[in-house]
Amino acid sequence: MIAAAAAGNAADLRELIQRGATLDARDASGATALLIATHENRIDAARALIEAGADVNAKDKIEDSPYLYAGARGHLEILKLTLENGADLKSTNRYGGTALIPASERGHVETVKTLIEAGIDVDHVNRLGWTALIEAVILGTGGEKHTEIVRLLIDAGANVNLADREGVSPLTHARQRGYGKIETLLVAAGAR
Template structure:
């Protein structure tokens, strides 16, 4: 009898969590869904049309990603360029504590790194390991990104992340 009660409570708990997650997904606005669908389709003309409406560039999806972060994950340089030109923040972090600048540096996306640097990349915004863009760029051998970051003599080259 105890086993059945525990099993029933577990099933009830799982069902409630699933319903909560589903209801949270439905709270995203049509505008939020629209922009992330445009980015997923990598449709530059639709993005231009969306930007012409003067939207909120800091909308976030369920992962905490902004439109610029979503475009950066796809290495969509033309989209990133449009979003940054429209005023998207290159330092906004998502749920994984990635920002467009940090992720582009870690992934070797040199063109997006350059765009982020011109748009005011903040060297005091750190990733989930409390690290800068330079650390994973070095680790992964993204030499061009490392060279670009080191052009700025104020870049914190001696920063140590929590991994040491």
């Protein structure tokens, strides 16, 4: 199962499942075949496993699940499949963050839209004390993708004044980095 998932061989996976292979068997890292398929963005393999009932929330030893990994890496088609098949929007990664936080940090605009539309908490705070908005600013580039993500988060009702653990607001972070377009969006939304 693991090898077929890594290779993206959906036909082999379906045959193995039909023969009674363990759907959520794990490798040494604790990853299921579905998580392995997600790592490689093997959409057809992931679909075959999900259609057979693979657990989209099954975590490996470092707290990644197919749902969380697809969100963090911007594997949009697999993310949508996990959302359609029981993804836990409150599930968190090893940093205590939801899928929205790394998606925002990494500039995955369509992934952020999809997660917001699914109803994810836009103000979730991870163990570092950061929200998706803060990560989009402090770990982003200030470019077009991150600016659009900030706009999406604001439009979704993100608290623009929710500061990090040191009390530094998203607006202050944007100003310190010279991200003028993001600063403008934040100010227009009432940021201080």
